[in-house]
Amino acid sequence: MAPLDILLEVQGRDTTLDQLAHRRATLPARADLAAVEERLADIAARRARAEDDRRVLSERQGRLESDIAAVARRIHEVEGRMYSGEVSASRELMAMSEEVESLNRRRRELEDMAFEAMAAGEPVDAELAGLAAEQAGAEADAERLRGVIGEAETEIDAEVAAETQARTALAADLPDELTQRYERLRVRLGGVGAARLEHGSCGGCHLALPAVELDHIRRAPPEAIITCEQCGRILVR
Structure with missing residues (x-):
């Protein structure tokens, strides 16, 4: 075969190799995977915001429960003194009774606020559960698409190897x-x-x-x- 005819054969192999490289780079599954990865990034951002909201609510609920416990201890302490018999002055007993009444009001207020904080956390918990499920589904999709891409790449790489071998053999005869x-x-x-x-x-x-x-x-x-x-x-x- 004349050198120029060989050259045209080499060009044909090179064109095929270029087409294979383009096919490998533009596999439809790559675009699908990019979309899934974008979705995962969006889920991660929403999950981070929801986790921040949940943390704030949990911290608030924790502080309120701590305050409730402190008030309960004070009530127990005052009532203990009231009924111990060590205090006999009516004025002092009345003051202690008023303090207990005030503390009970405060405890009820704190309990209401703690309940509100707990109730506010429920939709956030539901959102987090939904996001976790959504993330798991997207991660499964991503894993499946990576498998599809890997299989396609293996197939294309085998074609590239065969074309490259044939091209190399042809090009060896060119000046x-x-x-x-x-x-x-x-x-x-x-x-x-x-x-x-x-x-x-x-x-x-x-x-x-x-x-x-x-x-x-x-x-x-x-x-x-x-x-x-x-x-x-x-x-x-």
């Missing part, structure tokens, strides 16, 4: 100068450095060559390297 020129053109011209000349048009840029240029190409030796006047690609007759 170094032709290979280097082709590679430079591939980099500059979107991956296509060589194209077939068909019906007077370049297969790379798909533009018709002028009649004068076509006549020059027809008269050139078969081994001559011809390039497209329009795009600069190597033309294979």
